[in-house]
Amino acid sequence: MSTDLSSSLSSKKVAVLGAGKLGGMLLQAWMREGLLSKELVRATVRHPERARSLTEQLHIEVGTDNTKAVSGADIIFVCVKPQTVQEVIEEIRPHVAPGQIVISVAASVPTSQIENTLAKNVAVVRAMPNTPCGLGAGMTGLCKGRCVSAEQIALACSLFDVVGRTVVVDEKHMDAVTGLSASGPAFIYIILESLAEAGVKVGLPRDTATLLAAQMTMGSAKMVLETGDHPAQLKDSVTTPAGCTIDGILELEEGKLRVTLIKAVVKATQRAKELAYNG
Numbered sequence: 404m405s406t407d408l409s410s411s412l413s414s415k416k417v418a419v420l421g422a423g424k425l426g427g428m429l430l431q432a433w434m435r436e437g438l439l440s441k442e443l444v445r446a447t448v449r450h451p452e453r454a455r456s457l458t459e460q461l462h463i464e465v466g467t468d469n470t471k472a473v474s475g476a477d478i479i480f481v482c483v484k485p486q487t488v489q490e491v492i493e494e495i496r497p498h499v500a501p502g503q504i505v506i507s508v509a510a511s512v513p514t515s516q517i518e519n520t521l522a523k524n525v526a527v528v529r530a531m532p533n534t535p536c537g538l539g540a541g542m543t544g545l546c547k548g549r550c551v552s553a554e555q556i557a558l559a560c561s562l563f564d565v566v567g568r569t570v571v572v573d574e575k576h577m578d579a580v581t582g583l584s585a586s587g588p589a590f591i592y593i594i595l596e597s598l599a600e601a602g603v604k605v606g607l608p609r610d611t612a613t614l615l616a617a618q619m620t621m622g623s624a625k626m627v628l629e630t631g632d633h634p635a636q637l638k639d640s641v642t643t644p645a646g647c648t649i650d651g652i653l654e655l656e657e658g659k660l661r662v663t664l665i666k667a668v669v670k671a672t673q674r675a676k677e678l679a680y681n682g
Contacts, residue, residue, distance in 0.1 A: 418476040422446040426482025428537040445472040481507040485678040492520040511678040514548030526551045528559045541567030544580030582672030
């Protein structure tokens, strides 16, 4: 991020509505990176005890009043559960004005729903980050509502670039982003756990097996990201003729790992389409 952009963000008044698991993780990451000014950030949670705890922990103003938090804010993050978004937007509607940016990280809630509820020409961005954002290694998909300018979507991207990588997609693809990169870490953890168990099975100490599996996974992902090579090409470079890797690949194919992972993403995507409506 450029120094000018970082300076610009630190002068913004920011409201984070719902500093729970995801909202709290993002907020802490931004504060840790010095992206936001502690004096200009307000956050909300549902319970007063949690508000007091976060105030002491982050040294920012945390309360339970959403309307107070959004008053005068330049950027409003909506980090509540999908089923609660409508209620929160209706609550803050009288206190939101054109010129403010609303960024929602609620899965399955379309920008049009928020825009129609606000009934004003307010810029609404929809974002879908994942939990590795907490360590600066996240992936966030974003899309823009009808009132979002090029500068505003760039500003939204810059916030999430600090905690990983970003990609801007058409809104019709946002549920697929949820099913792949937001749910995906859980799928990878299962694969990691299984590989570590396999290492134990063939005689490795558990901590060594876990380290080998985790670092191997990280390195493999880095190879894809930094070389730009297709995963199939990288796989072929590891798979020597009559070697041990091809025997392992045949076991994976026989166990239908490939189709199972595809079906997992499809199922997660289908569920993402329902969250805001069915709970």
